[in-house]
Amino acid sequence: MNPLPSPLTQDSKQVVRLRRFGMAALAYVIGAFLLAATWALGFMPPRPALAFGAAILAINASLYAAIRSGFNLRFEDPSLTKLQTLIAITMLMTVIYFLNDGRDLALMLCYVVLLFGVFRMKTREFIFVTLYALAGYALVINMLMWLRPQAIHNVYLEWLSWLMLASVLPLFGMVGGKLSALRVKLRGSNRELSSALETIQQMATRDGLTGLYNRTMFMETLRHALVRAARGHAPLTLFFIDADRFKVVNDTLGHAAGDRVLREIATRISRCVRASDIVARLGGDEFVVLLEDVHPHAQLESIARKIIQAASQPLDVDGHEVVVSVSVGIASAPRDGADEHALLRNADLAMYRAKEQGRNGFSFYVKQMDEPSEERLALAAELRRAAERGELRLYYQPKVDISSARVTGAEALLRWEHPRLGLLAPGRFISIAEDTGLIVPIGRWVLRHACSQARQWAERHGLRLQVAVNLSPRQFRDQSLVADLDEILRETRLPPSQLELEITESLVMQQPEKAAVQMAQVRELGVGLAMDDFGTGYSSLGFLKRFPVTSVKIDRAFVRDLPHNADDVAICRAVIAMAHSLRLTVVAEGVESAEQAQFLGREGCEEYQGYFCSPPVPEARFLELARASGPARQRMLA
Ligand code: C2E
Ligand code: MG
Numbered sequence: 001m002n003p004l005p006s007p008l009t010q011d012s013k014q015v016v017r018l019r020r021f022g023m024a025a026l027a028y029v030i031g032a033f034l035l036a037a038t039w040a041l042g043f044m045p046p047r048p049a050l051a052f053g054a055a056i057l058a059i060n061a062s063l064y065a066a067i068r069s070g071f072n073l074r075f076e077d078p079s080l081t082k083l084q085t086l087i088a089i090t091m092l093m094t095v096i097y098f099l100n101d102g103r104d105l106a107l108m109l110c111y112v113v114l115l116f117g118v119f120r121m122k123t124r125e126f127i128f129v130t131l132y133a134l135a136g137y138a139l140v141i142n143m144l145m146w147l148r149p150q151a152i153h154n155v156y157l158e159w160l161s162w163l164m165l166a167s168v169l170p171l172f173g174m175v176g177g178k179l180s181a182l183r184v185k186l187r188g189s190n191r192e193l194s195s196a197l198e199t200i201q202q203m204a205t206r207d208g209l210t211g212l213y214n215r216t217m218f219m220e221t222l223r224h225a226l227v228r229a230a231r232g233h234a235p236l237t238l239f240f241i242d243a244d245r246f247k248v249v250n251d252t253l254g255h256a257a258g259d260r261v262l263r264e265i266a267t268r269i270s271r272c273v274r275a276s277d278i279v280a281r282l283g284g285d286e287f288v289v290l291l292e293d294v295h296p297h298a299q300l301e302s303i304a305r306k307i308i309q310a311a312s313q314p315l316d317v318d319g320h321e322v323v324v325s326v327s328v329g330i331a332s333a334p335r336d337g338a339d340e341h342a343l344l345r346n347a348d349l350a351m352y353r354a355k356e357q358g359r360n361g362f363s364f365y366v367k368q369m370d371e372p373s374e375e376r377l378a379l380a381a382e383l384r385r386a387a388e389r390g391e392l393r394l395y396y397q398p399k400v401d402i403s404s405a406r407v408t409g410a411e412a413l414l415r416w417e418h419p420r421l422g423l424l425a426p427g428r429f430i431s432i433a434e435d436t437g438l439i440v441p442i443g444r445w446v447l448r449h450a451c452s453q454a455r456q457w458a459e460r461h462g463l464r465l466q467v468a469v470n471l472s473p474r475q476f477r478d479q480s481l482v483a484d485l486d487e488i489l490r491e492t493r494l495p496p497s498q499l500e501l502e503i504t505e506s507l508v509m510q511q512p513e514k515a516a517v518q519m520a521q522v523r524e525l526g527v528g529l530a531m532d533d534f535g536t537g538y539s540s541l542g543f544l545k546r547f548p549v550t551s552v553k554i555d556r557a558f559v560r561d562l563p564h565n566a567d568d569v570a571i572c573r574a575v576i577a578m579a580h581s582l583r584l585t586v587v588a589e590g591v592e593s594a595e596q597a598q599f600l601g602r603e604g605c606e607e608y609q610g611y612f613c614s615p616p617v618p619e620a621r622f623l624e625l626a627r628a629s630g631p632a633r634q635r636m637l638a
């Protein structure tokens with residue numbers, strides 16, 4: 001059973017009150033010693049002295065009990081200061097009554113009692129206590145005159161003492177009251193001052209909209225963290241996060257809505273990291289996260305994915321469903337930048353790369369991003385002639401049917417055989433092709449080449465295999481896509497069902513309505529549509545239902561840690577269940593082990609791609625692989 005919370009734990013002020021009571025009790029202890037001395041010196045008979053001792057004990061015990069039990073909280077002044085002074089005056093007057101001698105000395109204690117009220121009682125209360133003391137002493141003198149006349153040596157002297165008390169005590173009380181009032185004022189201005197200080201500090205270090213660190217504070221924090229990291233030889237990582245097309249939200253829904261979206265993004269980002277990680281808003285729609293612990297690459301990837309996933313969940317703004325995705329750039333010190341400016345710049349560069357790659361994704365900083373723009377321009381110029389010079393190649397990565405282990409087709413992946421730089425992967429040049437618009441003619445070349453080769457596989461080698469071609473955002477938006485496709489299929493005489501186009505979620509979400517129309521036209525031709533890198537973006541059943549896709553490719557980020565990572569297991573199961581409920585085929589990307597393939601097979605995933613079967617290879621090698629995998633699949637298709 002839990003103990004009931006005591007009033008002491010409920011209210012920390014009670015602790016202060018108890019401490020103050022302790023001080024008053026100490027005064028009583030001193031009083032008790034004085035009492036003993038008066039008795040020993042014969043100024044007071046023993047019985048009243050003993051009775052006072054007992055009264056002191058009883059009073060203090062009850063006051064202590066009152067504060068401990070919280071009984072004091074029922075009073076207007078829970079410190080019970082006025083009550084305590086009244087009790088003390090009463091006690092004092094009673095003692096004075098019983099004293100045979102030295103009454104004027106004892107009267108001095110009235111000042112001591114009043115001192116306890118300084119800082120606590122108002123002037124009015126002081127006057128009240130003063131009058132109470134004066135009335136008490138007048139009563140004592142009268143009682144002495146009537147009941148113990150032998151204790152009075154000179155009655156005028158007693159009244160003179162009373163007069164002195166009457167002329168000084170009220171003054172003392174007023175000064176005390178003024179001091180109390182001053183203290184209250186001082187406290188008020190102190191409070192104002194500290195809240196003003198807090199506001200100033202907040203304004204200087206925090207972002208007004210989200211309450212996160214602002215740029216100044218963040219750069220300072222980053223600088224310190226870098227020094228610490230250098231001393232401890234520990235890396236630290238910076239995530240640069242930028243909302244995709246945030247301007248559209250501002251322009252269409254207004255700035256107030258934009259602000260709300262930014263606040264929500266801030267909250268979502270903060271939820272994806274630990275409380276000890278620093279999240280800041282640099283301005284506009286730019287956020288940063290600083291991770292100080294050592295994180296393996298895979299973990300950084302999963303944090304980035306988490307942030308992207310969280311940010312892209314729909315949010316409600318004034319009844320409008322708004323979906324804002326983010327792009328994330330990742331840079332780690334000391335490798336990607338030794339000082340705070342270099343690190344931030346490189347994380348920013350990586351973020352731009354993520355945007356170039358279709359947004360709603362992440363990218364790690366690599367040295368090439370730093371290449372001077374002339375190098376990029378040179379590459380762009382060379383790329384323009386690459387097709388004419390025959391430097392572009394298509395590699396093929398087999399798609400494998402999990403249950404039969406037969407090759408069912410291939411994904412065509414572009415390579416550039418650069419005369420100077422060697423074989424370049426698409427990561428090096430696709431973004432340049434996108435930026436310059438070259439992607440449209442290059443993409444057309446890829447389509448024509450892939451279709452004509454697939455046609456030859458059937459004609460020359462008797463292998464009826466499907467071929468998948470990746471489409472970039474720009475290519476997909478191109479109005480002539482459907483006409484081009486139709487023409488290429490006619491020219492190459494490839495049955496449309498043997499061609500599949502791979503598009504990404506972010507590409508579709510850039511203009512969902514237009515995309516849906518374009519996709520429907522592609523489907524009318526009889527060409528398949530695969531949702532590539534599925535799981536990194538919107539990934540909902542509603543999303544899949546909205547667009548006429550024929551298959552879903554689970555992103556390799558979710559496959560890599562199968563079957564050991566419980567989150568990835570859950571995500572793969574969910575994607576498979578979702579896709580199957582819409583009668584879509586599921587392909588897993590990046591399968592590198594038998595264990596992964598078996599797990600995916602058990603879960604009902606139909607096909608896989610990955611190094612476990614083969615990396616992307618030149619056509620001849622691919623045909624060998626397809627032939628070796630056996631003819632059963634071709635019979636099925638025929
Ligand atoms: P993607 O469509 O997701 O292609 C799969 C990528 O994963 C390929 O990289 C492939 O080499 C890699 N991969 C396949 N299996 C494994 C595996 O088991 N483990 C690992 N770690 N990786 C694996 P690649 O060829 O560098 O292509 C990168 C991206 O470039 C592609 O991603 C695609 O988005 C784009 N791309 C490739 N060719 C074209 C093209 O002709 N046109 C357009 N627009 N984009 C292309
Ligand atoms: Mg692909």
Ligand code: MG
Pocket residue numbers: 532533553555556589
């Ligand atoms: Mg993919």
